[in-house]
Amino acid sequence: MVYSAGLAGSITMARGFTPLYQRVIDTIEGDIRTGRLKPGDQLPSTDQLRQSMGISPGTIRKGIDMLIDRGVLRGHQGLGVFVAEKS
Amino acid sequence: MVYSAGLAGSITMARGFTPLYQRVIDTIEGDIRTGRLKPGDQLPSTDQLRQSMGISPGTIRKGIDMLIDRGVLRGHQGLGVFVAEKS
DNA sequence: CTGGATTTGTACGTATGTATT
DNA sequence: CAATACATACGTACAAATCCA
Numbered sequence: 001m002v003y004s005a006g007l008a009g010s011i012t013m014a015r016g017f018t019p020l021y022q023r024v025i026d027t028i029e030g031d032i033r034t035g036r037l038k039p040g041d042q043l044p045s046t047d048q049l050r051q052s053m054g055i056s057p058g059t060i061r062k063g064i065d066m067l068i069d070r071g072v073l074r075g076h077q078g079l080g081v082f083v084a085e086k087s
Numbered sequence: 088m089v090y091s092a093g094l095a096g097s098i099t100m101a102r103g104f105t106p107l108y109q110r111v112i113d114t115i116e117g118d119i120r121t122g123r124l125k126p127g128d129q130l131p132s133t134d135q136l137r138q139s140m141g142i143s144p145g146t147i148r149k150g151i152d153m154l155i156d157r158g159v160l161r162g163h164q165g166l167g168v169f170v171a172e173k174s
Numbered sequence: 175c176t177g178g179a180t181t182t183g184t185a186c187g188t189a190t191g192t193a194t195t
Numbered sequence: 196c197a198a199t200a201c202a203t204a205c206g207t208a209c210a211a212a213t214c215c216a
Contacts, residue, residue: 019183019184019185020184020185021184021185045199045200045201046200046201047199047200055185055186056185056186056187057186057187057188058185058186058187058188059184059185059186061201061202062152062184062185064201065149065153065202066152066153066156069153069156069157070156075200075201075202076193076194076200076201077192077193077194077200077201077202078192078193078194078195078199078200078201079193079194079195079199079200079201080194080199080200080201081200081201106202106203106204107203107204108203108204132180132181132182133181133182134180134181142204142205143204143205143206144205144206144207145204145205145206145207146203146204146205148182148183149203149204151182152183162181162182162183163181163182163212163213164181164182164183164210164211164212164213165180165181165182165211165212165213165214166180166181166182166212166213166214167180167181167182168181168182
């Protein structure tokens with residue numbers, strides 16, 4: 001699983017107008033939509049996502065938090081974050 | 088408007104611990120439910136909430152972010168945060 | 175028109191707590 | 196007990212939008 005964010009290393013954030021946390025959301029939801037992530041699947045750890053996307057842990061977390069709040073993901077402390085079984 | 092961060096009156100005190108960001112959510116939603124905040128009303132600024140609740144800006148922000156994501160609030164950069172007209 | 179003040183929006187880094195293996 | 200991983204919370208900095216003197 002790749003999770004490349006592109007533009008990694010751009011400190012000045014010369015991004016378009018898509019916030020980084022939105023890119024986290026888009027990436028995960030895209031992988032769910034295409035079937036690369038299926039219900040019950042475990043996501044890469046926050047630290048792995050941080051490394052592969054080049055985004056700080058807090059920003060990774062913000063995207064995941066929103067998807068958990070929306071019911072798309074489920075977080076289990078000590079275990080990991082998983083794709084929700086039902087939408 | 089009070090927005091005290093005191094422990095009494097919290098809705099979700101079951102299991103002993105309520106996260107601070109949840110207290111922010113509960114306080115705002117409670118004020119909407121009781122009519123103390125009405126659709127179109129402006130909330131106190133993040134900095135005012137920080138002071139009155141004694142909670143860090145990031146945590147205040149997290150609660151507000153979730154309510155914006157749920158459609159309960161609307162944020163307008165440079166203006167303020169308002170109670171959404173539609174529910 | 176300009177510039178300051180206010181306020182939200184985004185992003186970073188760090189620390190600590192808690193659950194699971 | 197140790198390692199792993201999520202959950203919560205803190206503080207800071209700067210960008211962007213709005214308002215007004």
